[in-house]
Amino acid sequence: DTLGKTITCLAAIAWKTNSSLSLEEVQVEPPKAGEGRIKMISTGICGSDDHAIKGIIPLKYPFIPGHEGAGIVESIGEGVSSVKPGDKVLTLIVPQCRECSACLNPKGNFCEKQDILPSSGLMLDGTSRFTCKGEKIYHSFRTSTFSEYTVVPEISVVKIDAAAPMDKICVISCEVPTxxxxxxxxxxxxxxxxxxxxxxxxxxxxxxxxxxxxxxxxxxxxxxxxxxxxxxxxxxxxxxxxxxxxxxxxxxxxxxxxxxxxxxxxxxxxxxxxxxxxxxxxxxxxxxxxxxxxxxxxxxxxxxxxxxxxxxxxxxxCLGDYKTKDCFPQLVTAYLQNKINIDPLITHQLPFDQLHKAFELYHAGKTIRCVLLF
Ligand code: APR
Ligand code: ZN
CATH class of the missing domain: 3.40.50.720 (NAD(P)-binding Rossmann-like Domain)
Incomplete structure (x- = not known):
């Protein structure tokens, strides 16, 4: 039982600008109030992750990349009500807090609580949930899906239909809406x-x-x-x-x-x-x-x-102007009803520990989307 305990697991870390990622054992703390800890099932490699690793989108180093993720909620912190342990979820590179000027406007979706431009690399309370060899590791976009477990704010995660195929549905977290x-x-x-x-x-x-x-x-x-x-x-x-x-x-x-x-x-x-x-x-x-x-x-x-x-x-x-928490579950349902086909958008699937091979294929221009499976 992992409830309330720190989990040690495998994650990919970008230690410095433009270096290749290293697979490391990391410690993932339990979620604090308003957060959930997610067991990742699949994650896509998106151009924006590559931008982050190369420093084109400037993040704080060292960090765990990845945002296009699908997983299952392992545990939740105090006050979390929209997801519970066992729920299938997507991670959200742009959150939907429902309180800021962007969320309250009927148009647009670039929530003020986003952590892309600029990026703090930290949870909403200003701290990180990851360490590696005793060193603090930063989050990317408050999603950090290149890890067997990650912690995300409740506003950066959404419950989806339990019938969703978890080995591919991650592309509805970015590629499809975008x-x-x-x-x-x-x-x-x-x-x-x-x-x-x-x-x-x-x-x-x-x-x-x-x-x-x-x-x-x-x-x-x-x-x-x-x-x-x-x-x-x-x-x-x-x-x-x-x-x-x-x-x-x-x-x-x-x-x-x-x-x-x-x-x-x-x-x-x-x-x-x-x-x-x-x-x-x-x-x-x-x-x-x-x-x-x-x-x-x-x-x-x-x-x-x-x-x-x-x-x-x-x-x-950004993300097709969709309010992410409201709309992504609807996209999942549309896929399950055969109204959108996501299958041609996924050209490769590889186990997470073959991340380097996946990036080689990406950099060689061979992939449309390579999905990593945990
Ligand atoms: N002219 C034409 N095509 C180009 C050029 C160029 N100068 N430079 C690169 N390309 C092509 C690449 O060959 C590749 O097929 O652009 C494509 C980019 O695709 P991916 O690397 O797969 O990236 P993707 O995930 O599609 O993201 C594209 O959208 O979300 C943003 O941050 C992301 O800026 C990135 C963009
Ligand atoms: Zn993306």
Missing amino acids: GYGAAVHSAKVTPGSTCVVFGLGGIGSAIVMGCKAFGASRIIGVDINEEKFPRARALGVTDCLNPSNLKKPVQEAVKEMTGIGVDFAFEAIGLAETMVAAWDSCHVSHGVCIIIGVSPPNSKFSLSAQTVSTGRTLKGV
Whole structure:
């Protein structure tokens, strides 16, 4: 029985910027008031975890990465009411506290209690629940799913349908809402419309599925890795562009292909340059440019000011604008009812202790999503 006791288990630690992760024995303290301790079942490797490990999203070292997680509640702290031991849950990179200015507004979802930008690496009370060899280890995004057990605030975890398949449902904690949600919930892609998707990784693939599901007639996929093209085509991309093989800027190619520009452009890479290309690809009058990729702290982009006043929309979108605690369980139910298909978004599954192999595959551009199984 682990109740109220510190658990010793395996976790991945990023000791310093851009180093490879090390698998270590860590101590995970019991949850304090308003927190739950979760036994992880699966976690995806997301571009944002890689950003964190590389320091592109600056976190405090050493930390345990990971946010796209599914698990089972092991124990809860005082005052926790929305989850109980034995519940199947998803971890939430963006919490929903229901009290802050963001949560109280009907639009948007970027709760003030988030711990991404900026990141403290600590629980809401300012302390950590992890140690390794006597040293304090920081949390990442208050989720830290690359660990057999993790502690999360109640606002960063949500109960899901007990019928959910735990070996894959973790992608509904980030990849699916971030990509699919950006297309169907934020942009509300319209039937017969034209779309361009910059970046055909995990997020880009989920965007493509959303565009296709909502009836886009043309979906242009852009990536520098042509190995991503066959799968993207299978998901609904009608035309693939590799900017490095073009003699002109990619936005010029997109404009030529569509006559004037697309109705919806999505950026799922995280580079200022591709954000500008996405903007310039949009229809001058009603085009909507959705920025999803997270870029390095000091990166900036500039747009030709004249291109703004004609009517285009620029919108940043995090997790498909879904209020996470309210909406993620509904996405799980939609999957169980065959209304969303997440299976094509998972290309690899590996045991957690093969994390290094999983990152090698990710860095070699071989994966859409690799899910680690505990
Ligand atoms: N031009 C075109 N494509 C590029 C470029 C570029 N300059 N640089 C990288 N790419 C492609 C990669 O080849 C890859 O297919 O972008 C894709 C990125 O996909 P992943 O690495 O799988 O990352 P993903 O999980 O999809 O996240 C993408 O969204 O959530 C954010 O922080 C995340 O910024 C990241 C982005
Ligand atoms: Zn993510």
